[in-house]
Amino acid sequence: MNWRNPESMNVVIGKVLRYGVILSGTIILLGIAGLAATNGLSDVSGMLAYNPNAVPHDSIDVSLGGLANGLVTFSAISWIELGVIVLIATPVSRVVISVFLFAAEKDRLYVLITAVVLALLLFSMLVTPFIPGFHA
Amino acid sequence: MFVLEFVILMFFVSIFAGVFGSIVGLGGGIVVIPVLTILLGVDIHFAIGASIVAIIGTSSGSASTYVRDKVTNLRVGMFLELASTSGAITGAAVAAYTNSAALETIFGSILLISLVPMVMKIGEDIPKSPELRGVSKRLGLAGSYTESDGRVVNYNSTRPIEGLAGTAVAGVLSGLLGIGGGAFKVLSMDLAMKLPMKVSTTTSNFMIGVTAAASAGIYFARGDVDPVIVAPVALGILIGAAIGARILLRSRNTTVRKFFALVLAVAAIEMILSALGVSV
Numbered sequence: 210m211n212w213r214n215p216e217s218m219n220v221v222i223g224k225v226l227r228y229g230v231i232l233s234g235t236i237i238l239l240g241i242a243g244l245a246a247t248n249g250l251s252d253v254s255g256m257l258a259y260n261p262n263a264v265p266h267d268s269i270d271v272s273l274g275g276l277a278n279g280l281v282t283f284s285a286i287s288w289i290e291l292g293v294i295v296l297i298a299t300p301v302s303r304v305v306i307s308v309f310l311f312a313a314e315k316d317r318l319y320v321l322i323t324a325v326v327l328a329l330l331l332f333s334m335l336v337t338p339f340i341p342g343f344h345a
Numbered sequence: 346m347f348v349l350e351f352v353i354l355m356f357f358v359s360i361f362a363g364v365f366g367s368i369v370g371l372g373g374g375i376v377v378i379p380v381l382t383i384l385l386g387v388d389i390h391f392a393i394g395a396s397i398v399a400i401i402g403t404s405s406g407s408a409s410t411y412v413r414d415k416v417t418n419l420r421v422g423m424f425l426e427l428a429s430t431s432g433a434i435t436g437a438a439v440a441a442y443t444n445s446a447a448l449e450t451i452f453g454s455i456l457l458i459s460l461v462p463m464v465m466k467i468g469e470d471i472p473k474s475p476e477l478r479g480v481s482k483r484l485g486l487a488g489s490y491t492e493s494d495g496r497v498v499n500y501n502s503t504r505p506i507e508g509l510a511g512t513a514v515a516g517v518l519s520g521l522l523g524i525g526g527g528a529f530k531v532l533s534m535d536l537a538m539k540l541p542m543k544v545s546t547t548t549s550n551f552m553i554g555v556t557a558a559a560s561a562g563i564y565f566a567r568g569d570v571d572p573v574i575v576a577p578v579a580l581g582i583l584i585g586a587a588i589g590a591r592i593l594l595r596s597r598n599t600t601v602r603k604f605f606a607l608v609l610a611v612a613a614i615e616m617i618l619s620a621l622g623v624s625v
Contacts (some may be wrong), residue, residue, distance in 0.1 A: 212472060213357060215527050218419065219412050219413055219415050219419070220413065222412050222419065223408075223409050223410070223412040223413035224409075226405045226406075226408050226409035226412065227409040229405055230402075230405050230406050230507075230583055231411060233583075234579070234580060234583050235580070236439055236548070237576050237579050237580050238580060240572070240576055241577065241580065242495055244348065244352070244572075244573065244576065245348070245349055245352065245526075248348050248350040249347065249348050250347050250348070250349065251348050252346070252347065252348075253346050253347060253348045253350070253351040253573065254346070254464075254574045256348065256388055256571070257388075257571065257573065259387075259388035259390055259391055264567055264568065265479035265566070265568020265569075266390060266567060266568045266569060266594055267391075267566055267568035267569070267571050269568065269571075271543070271570065272570050273567060285352050286572045286573075289572040289575070290570075292579070293398055293423065293565075293570060293572070293575055293576075293579060294565075296398065296401055296405070296579055297398075297565075298558075299405045299552035299554070299560045300401060300404060300405055300555045300557075300558045301406075301555075301558055303554075304426075304555060307419075307423060312356050318483075318484070319420065319423060319428060319430050321425060322423055322427060325427060326423060326426045326427055326430055326555070329427075329430035329431055329434060329559070330430050330555060330558065330559050331432055332434065333430060333434045333437070333520075333559035333560065333562070334558060334559060334607045335537065335562060336560065337359070337433065337434060337438075337563065337565045338562050338563040341439055342438075342441055343440070343441075343563070
């Protein structure tokens with residue numbers, strides 16, 4: 210593929226999005242199959258109980274350790290979480306790749322714009338959850 | 346209700362939401378949130394968490410097609426993302442000091458008012474292309490795409506700063522409430538920047554995934570992203586968005602505009618109702 214060709218930018222970004230979507234969709238589908246097999250006939254209301262007095266507000270473990278543990282023990286919930294994380298990471302990877310694609314086009318202005326967007330995005334995703342007073 | 350029933354119901358609702366959302370450049374939360382809260386009695390926080398995932402799914406699921414077929418304007422999208430991401434951070438920073446009912450009333454009213462210029466433009470196929478100059482020229486905010494009948498549409502844009510400001514409002518709204526960003530993005534590109542309607546909705550679609558991802562970390566960490574809810578929502582939305590993208594490419598700009606005006610009215614009313622205490 211010719212990365213200098215502006216046409217290929219659309220092709221590459223289109224593919225990044227498509228592969229991200231297919232990967233996350235497949236993982237989530239497996240998770241749903243597991244959920245249906247293990248808990249399909251349980252009452253759903255227990256799983257949808259929102260607890261306003263605790264963080265996390267859900268009964269699931271949202272820590273990385275909890276997620277990793279759930280994945281190796283084939284917990285359907287953890288596999289669904291992984292699929293959702295891949296889905297969230299898809300637009301982020303699109304921004305990362307765009308920085309390189311604009312660099313390949315030698316478009317310095319857009320390398321700068323896209324790099325700033327990426328910095329803002331990563332700051333918002335990874336740093337602001339730990340700043341007290343944010344997202345009350 | 347059994348888990349299986351819930352999953353199947355939300356799957357089909359989300360296909361519908363994905364088709365809608367991908368055509369008008371909104372996230373599909375407009376359909377998913379009221380079904381979860383009003384119909385199924387799910388807590389609004391879980392509904393907003395599901396909406397964030399629905400927005401990212403609609404965005405990536407349809408943008409893969411729109412970008413490949415070059416209807417989305419990548420440069421316009423990247424440029425405006427400067428405003429939507431900074432807006433999202435600002436919204437998150439001030440959320441603790443704001444009254445969400447007041448905000449919803451204000452923004453819902455703005456959406457209602459913006460229906461007026463939108464309806465006045467009903468019937469407009471391709472806007473009269475403005476001259477490309479100043480910042481728009483420096484940033485290359487112009488493009489062309491091919492209609493399904495083979496007609497090539499060349500277009501320029503204008504008033505990039507107004508577009509940036511409108512998109513910043515969209516970002517603030519996403520950061521504050523988790524909803525409502527897409528409508529302001531489409532309006533900024535359509536009313537301020539004078540882009541063709543299909544370019545506006547598909548470029549909004551392209552951007553809303555990034556704006557939603559900016560807030561996704563906190564919703565995830567808080568436990569607002571419930572796997573049982575978001576699994577069928579994500580899967581349905583991805584399928585719906587793929588269908589919606591194919592429909593949009595074959596639709597006329599005038600049809601997309603009518604559809605958007607209709608959804609805009611619903612979004613505005615939902616927002617105002619929510620301010621009045623009806624959880625939608």
